[in-house]
Amino acid sequence: MIGLSHYLIVSALIFSIGLIGVLRRRNLLMLFFATEVMLNAVNIAFAAISHYYNDLTGQMFAFFIIAIAASEVAVGLGLLIVLYKKYGTLNLDDFASMKG
Amino acid sequence: MENLVYIALFAPFVGSMFAALFGMSPKQTFVGIIASSLLFISFAASAVLAFHVYTTGTAIHVTMMEWISAGDLMIPFGFLVDQVSVTMMTVVTLVSTVVHIYSIGYMDHDKSFNRFFSYLSAFVFSMMILVMSDNFAGLFIGWEGVGVCSWLLIGFWYHKEDVAREKNPSISPSWAANEAFIVNRIAGLGMLIGIFIIYWNVGSLQYDVVFADLPNLSSSVLNAAALALFIGAMGKSAQFPLHTWLTDAMEGPTPVSALIHAATMVTAGVFLIIRANPIFSMTPEVSFFIAALGTFVAFFAASMALVNRDLKRIIAFSTLSQLGYMFAAAGLGAYWIALFHLAAHAFFKALLFLGAGNVMHAMDDELDIFKMGGLKKAMNWTYIYMGVASLALAGIPIFAGFFSKDAIIETAFNEGTYVLWAILVLTAGMTAFYSFRQVFLTFHGAKRYKDEIHPHEMYKFVLIAMAPLAILAVIAGFFMGGFQTFVTKLLPNYEMSHHTHELIVVLTAVVLVFAVGGIWLAYKKYANGLKRDEKLENSFLYKLLANQYYIPQFYEEFITKPYAMISEKMWKDIDMKIVDATVDGIAKFLYKSGDKARAMQTGNLSNYLNWMAVGGVLLLIVAAISAMLA
């Protein structure tokens, strides 16, 4: 029988994959993809917990995560476009003007 | 009678405040007159009180108000007029009155005339508190009060600048004043500790309560208390090793030296021993130490006086020496004799100082007796006064000093402390020698002063004002018997044993031989002018004595300078370089680490994400571990 742990482990693995993506990607667009992966991983965990505890709160959280992800993508992509217009690249290594 | 107590106490205070009103304005003779009259009122009140106490034999005890009360401690402003304090009151106010009147003449040309009277009267007020208080804390008020007044008065001519020690052994009035104050503070600490010991063992500071409770105390407590109180007395009465300030205090105006540093304040130490005699009677070891130290100081100071050339310093050393006598008497248990010598000494020593003041006045503030001589003609009255005072000091029969000092020397014999007796006898001879060396060098022989100096006698009223002291210096001794019956109502009586009584003629004769011998030696050496003996003056002993056994230099080299050096080191090396540097070091460490950590801010988001991930994973691990532990 598939238990809560199974789902959580899958969630953890996907989350770690997202984390690897976040860490190794230098292209901003790809970074966005990686964050989406992480968000989805968390959503799985929420949905699973919601299911196994018979509580809707987890699903609610998942909804709002999706909503936030959507907003993030909308604004983020807008910003990426502006950035690309300005610098002609999305590679993070080229943006180091905030060096301390 | 209570009102009289307050009049005697507060008249000098009123005088002081009145003079202080005019403190910053130019000289007003009436200020001096009013201050003197108020003092005379105080004297009159004291005399009436003395008569009252004498006739009724009862003490007057008044409590004005509460001063400090905290916890179980209750200190009132209470005043006790009994045989001991009334004696002191009378002596103090009498000498003060004379000195006040004398000062009107002496300070005539000083621009701070009014201020002087303000200080002088304030001193008398403090002294009255000291002697009249009915508890140790009140005594301490007076104790410190006279210290401050003495500081003000020694430093009266504060505008003089510091000079090298070789030129003037006391450097400057302000230096001497500070020295006096600080040394007195050392004594003050001893006194305070004594007060603390008494308080925590008795629970009160009132004399009557404390003395009544003494039998219940252990001997170690009593010894500690007695020793602590005596340390206090040592400072105020300038006993070795706290004696250097007294000769330096001669920087003050001469009336001050007469009043404070001869007649009254310095005797406060003796007064304390007499006042607290029940404690000291129960601590024979401490008492013997007092007697021994007193004897030593008597000899020690007299030896320094032998070669000194400074008119006032000689008298100051002689004061020291006489204080030693008083302590010797008090330490040996002859409290009433000590008190009697205190009173007699006050009269003739004040007279001596005032005479010296006349000489100074005449000689344009020259103090070196080697540069005087032949003043007899110009200053006949002063010569007589100083002669009388010196005779009294030397202990020539019929003069006051003979009775009191002889009694002390007999006491030493009577107690079987023959070493002390021998030293005291020898000192009596030295006393006679240096007193008359000074008189002869000043008044006899040819003149050695510069021609532009025209010696002249002091004002008439000043000379008249000095008369009571002169008379008392002569006749005070005759009241010894009466005095004994008067004060021994309060103080333990001290009578010579039968054995001593038999020998009294011999003893007196021995002392007299030494005294007369001293005078004769001085006469031979100095009466016909000064013949300087280069060889003697260059001898080691002479130099040792002339430099006061190098004690001031020793203090300077081993206390003053190291203190300043250590202070400087503590500030620059410890405070700045260790304590503060540690604090700044922490701040600098934070700054530096921030500066170093700045390198993490590469500006590359990817790096930040790495760091964030590191932090996140670390937190995860911590969470995991703590979950496992739980």
Add this chain to the structure above:
Amino acid sequence: MDNILSILVFFPAIAGLLGFVVDKESARAYGITVAAIEFLLSLWLWFSFDTANAGMQFVEMIPLIPSFGISYYIGVDGISLFIILMATLMTLIGMVGMSTTKNIKNMIITLLFLEMTMVGVFVALDAIIFYLFWELSLVPMLYIIGAWGGPLRIYASVKFFLYTFTGSLIMLVGMLFMAYIYHNTTGIWSFAITDWYALVLPVNYQLWLFVAFFFGFAIKVPMFPFHTWLPYAHGQAPTIGSVILAAVLLKMGTYGFVRFSLPMFPDASVMMITPIAVLAIIMIIYTAMVAYAQKDIKQVIAYSSVSHMGIIMLGIFAMNAEGISGSIFQMLSHGIVSGALFMLVGVIYDRRHTKLMSEFGGLASVMPKYAVIFGIMLMASVGLPLTIGFVGEFLVLLGFYQVSPIMTILAGTSIIIGAIYMLAVYKKSFFGPVTNEANKTLKDLDAKETWSLVPLVLIVIWLGIYPKPVLEPIDNSVKAMLVFMDKKAITQEAKDMIRVSKSTEGGI
């Protein structure tokens, strides 16, 4: 006037806010008026204070965050009453004597806010309110030093702020822990100091909490070795800043020990007597010696402050009514005397723009009135009987003698070395001939300076001769506190050490 205390706390703040609309020319008059009203209010507080009552009076309590037991809870007893009076008095006097002209309006407003925080600290009976005012007091002082100070003002003010702030954060942790323990023991949250008093803690908890509070208070006092911010702060602060800092802000630390450490942790306090006494004695002797080495008059007085605070610390840990009452009295005395001394230094600084002793000499001839007042304050500072300085110092040493005679003798050397550095200052600046040309034409005290200093002189002498009106309420409260501590103490050593005076042994 049931809420006199609230009025006392917030009147200066509200007046300070209104001060923004006051014209620049009349800002000073406005400030003095407000401070005078505040002082009169505090006098009124004194007159309506029931001296026989040792407990808290004029208590006000408004719950703020009931779920955590935080409330606006204020009151006074004999211990805090006179410190409040001194705070309002010194603010008034400082304003009257103030010579600052730059940005006077800002200065006045800052001072009024500072006054609020000072009064607030001493009336607070809720730990959070206490902490609030405690920290708020840093801000105006930071501004005063940083804006009107000398050349090193930024360094000095930042050091002052960060140093004391660090200490008080540790104290805050202690407070939160205390509240936590209170919650654990009683089940309810409370930050009220009076509630905390009732809590009997195990000894190890007491020790930890004592240490936490110790850091907050000791840095403020400032105790050796946390004292180095003080000379900088004093050296750079304008006169008014030094006056308030020395007179009131330092007292917060010692007051904290009396208000928090002693009654809350009696056993720990008794166990800490020796370490604290050793620190206090180092502080007394060491800083007095450092003071002697100073070249700058103000620095001498700054270090002498540390030395005197050592006496106060010693008295607090005497654990008997004589010592604690004495040290509270000494707080007042030190406040007035050091405040006056700083003002006196300010007087000469205004004239010559230097505070170095080597620049002066012979001032007594040029400025006699100034010399007289300086002399009186000097004597009060070295603890001459019949001045305010003696009463406290005497009682403290007397009280501590019971704890340790040897340490008392060591601490007692302060009366000697205190005299040494103070007399050295006086000799170097006031005695001797007038050598410096610039000093020959100095003007003596003007009306403003005289009016600000003479009241202090009068207080110094009045309380020296008749300290009873002040000492009695203090003593009552202290005795009550000692009885309470004695009852509360759990170890036998503490019970033995805390000495309840005979007059209160049976009662209360």
Add this chain to the structure above:
Amino acid sequence: MYEIVAFYLFSVLAIGLFLVTVMSKNVLYAMTSLAAGMVLISGFFFLLGADFLGVVQLVAYVGAIMALYSFAMMFFDATRDIKEKNTNPALVFLLGGLSAVVLVMMFAAPIHSDAIQALYPMHEGVGNAQDVGMVLFTKYLIPFEVAALMLLVAMIAGIILAGKKMDQSLTEDIGADDEILKQKDEK
């Protein structure tokens, strides 16, 4: 039974697809695999009985968000491979692996606290959509409205940010023409 099969199938596929997303050099591949992975996630949701959430996942994520990405990609040059220099690949995998290990360890551990009270319990016999609707429009009404507002703001922000200077080419370098002219001049 089918549940187990589906779970493992979905798991393996999702992990594989996401790995492609993360590792691929080609944007198009990455995006495609991401979209596919999201579909599989919605599959998880259906498995878990969160039907409504699954639909939302499909509509919002796979539909809307991925569409946004694909539109955005038109602005960038998607044909070229992305060149990224990985300074410290070991660290990346170490951190990723570590977090995976720790998280798995934690989640694999048995859950002690069974006494968790459901805040908004699901109801038997009522459809998931209905249940969700009830809670969303009562208890979470305000957050829901706020989320709506946030989406609106995000939309406007996206339009304004992306819409500025639309006339300019993004793929071609603006300065290229000038350079060509320069090169011509040199010749």
